Amino acid sequence: MHWLLLTRFNKIARRFRVTTTTAAGASLLLIAPFFLWGTAMVAMKGVIPHTTPMFMAGVRLVPAGVLVLLFAAITGRRQPNTWLAWLWIGLFALIDGAFFQGFLAAGLVRTDAGLGSVMIDSQPLVVALLSLWLFRERIGLLGWLGLGLGVLGISLIGLPKEWILDWLHQVGASGLVVVNNSPALVGTEAATMTTHYGQWLMLVAALSMAVGTIIARYLCRYVDPVVATGWHMILGGLPLFALSAATETQQWANIDLSGWMALSYSTVFGSAIAYGLFFYFASRGSLTSLSSLTFLTPVFALLFGNLFLSEMLNSLQWSGVGLTLVSIYLVNQRHILETRLKPKPNLSKMPETLQANTSQLDSSVLRSREVTVPVESEAEIWR
Numbered sequence: 001m002h003w004l005l006l007t008r009f010n011k012i013a014r015r016f017r018v019t020t021t022t023a024a025g026a027s028l029l030l031i032a033p034f035f036l037w038g039t040a041m042v043a044m045k046g047v048i049p050h051t052t053p054m055f056m057a058g059v060r061l062v063p064a065g066v067l068v069l070l071f072a073a074i075t076g077r078r079q080p081n082t083w084l085a086w087l088w089i090g091l092f093a094l095i096d097g098a099f100f101q102g103f104l105a106a107g108l109v110r111t112d113a114g115l116g117s118v119m120i121d122s123q124p125l126v127v128a129l130l131s132l133w134l135f136r137e138r139i140g141l142l143g144w145l146g147l148g149l150g151v152l153g154i155s156l157i158g159l160p161k162e163w164i165l166d167w168l169h170q171v172g173a174s175g176l177v178v179v180n181n182s183p184a185l186v187g188t189e190a191a192t193m194t195t196h197y198g199q200w201l202m203l204v205a206a207l208s209m210a211v212g213t214i215i216a217r218y219l220c221r222y223v224d225p226v227v228a229t230g231w232h233m234i235l236g237g238l239p240l241f242a243l244s245a246a247t248e249t250q251q252w253a254n255i256d257l258s259g260w261m262a263l264s265y266s267t268v269f270g271s272a273i274a275y276g277l278f279f280y281f282a283s284r285g286s287l288t289s290l291s292s293l294t295f296l297t298p299v300f301a302l303l304f305g306n307l308f309l310s311e312m313l314n315s316l317q318w319s320g321v322g323l324t325l326v327s328i329y330l331v332n333q334r335h336i337l338e339t340r341l342k343p344k345p346n347l348s349k350m351p352e353t354l355q356a357n358t359s360q361l362d363s364s365v366l367r368s369r370e371v372t373v374p375v376e377s378e379a380e381i382w383r
Helices: 002-044 053-074 083-108 113-121 124-134 140-158 161-174 189-219 225-247 257-282 287-308 315-332 334-341 352-359 363-368 378-382
Strands: none
Touching: 002 257, 002 287, 053 083, 053 225, 053 257, 083 189, 083 225, 113 189, 113 287, 124 140, 124 189, 124 287, 140 287, 140 315, 140 334, 161 315, 189 225, 189 257, 189 287, 225 257, 257 287, 287 315, 315 334
16 A cells, blocks of 8 residues: 555656656746847847948848748648738738848947847837737736836846936936936937937837737737748848848958857847747737746846956846846736735625525524425436
């Protein structure tokens, strides 16, 4: 008997370990796209000055799309075979491929990298609004609080410390924020126009990524999400190569071996694997919860920049990292937290009307008396 119980316990334990390992692996896969995007930002930091924006955007898309489609063919995933599927792929390629990568690359050369990162990584707010409107995904007070803390966190991470302190000084001194008159922010009127133009480009890029995330939910109804990711990279990257050939020169003349290695890492890991996983999850789970994990991208970029490039984090950036982690916890655990915070009913207090009705019943009758139920036939019982 003891041997039988021990055998049964071992079987349950083995099942629990498998389940726990599977859950841990799924969590790592869920975080993987944002880890890969953050590390790709670190890898690309040294190669950006030696190439051109449209060429770099095309390299991040077209070879990655070929790799994704090769993986789809090996795993036996079905290719799109209807005109409606190709229509959605074309729309997906235009918005999330050409528009997002093109505006992102053009914006990065015209604005500060920290400010650009904040604007791009704030797109979960747009995803949350669109998901509420289109899919009725309600995130509640805790969800919106988490998104707000996330934007504040990535602002502390990405914006220069001088900008934040200068803004706080202006607010404390006059209660008004005067951006254009601040010498810490912009030196000349021409620089102001260039920075603002870059900010608009980054804003359009963020909106393109948010809309692309929403399109992925509709797209998966007609085509496999992994196959769609590969085709949208190829179809979205080809116009960027064409634009690079028409408007740019010496796209790869100044790229050395380390630069090509950085481009390769960004293409394989930062695009093919990261986007394949992201849009696969976007086609299945909560878009707001998934998109909120985008706040992790600058966190990973900062941590690995500190590790490999010896970039030091100041106190505001560490505070931003903490707020970002809190925001992700609030958004993804909002249902559990709301259940815990919901006041529990007091069962000791019974309504007076229910007490009055209950007191009229004779419990002794209910316990001992038999009640005859008329039945037409024995077969009636088994109906």
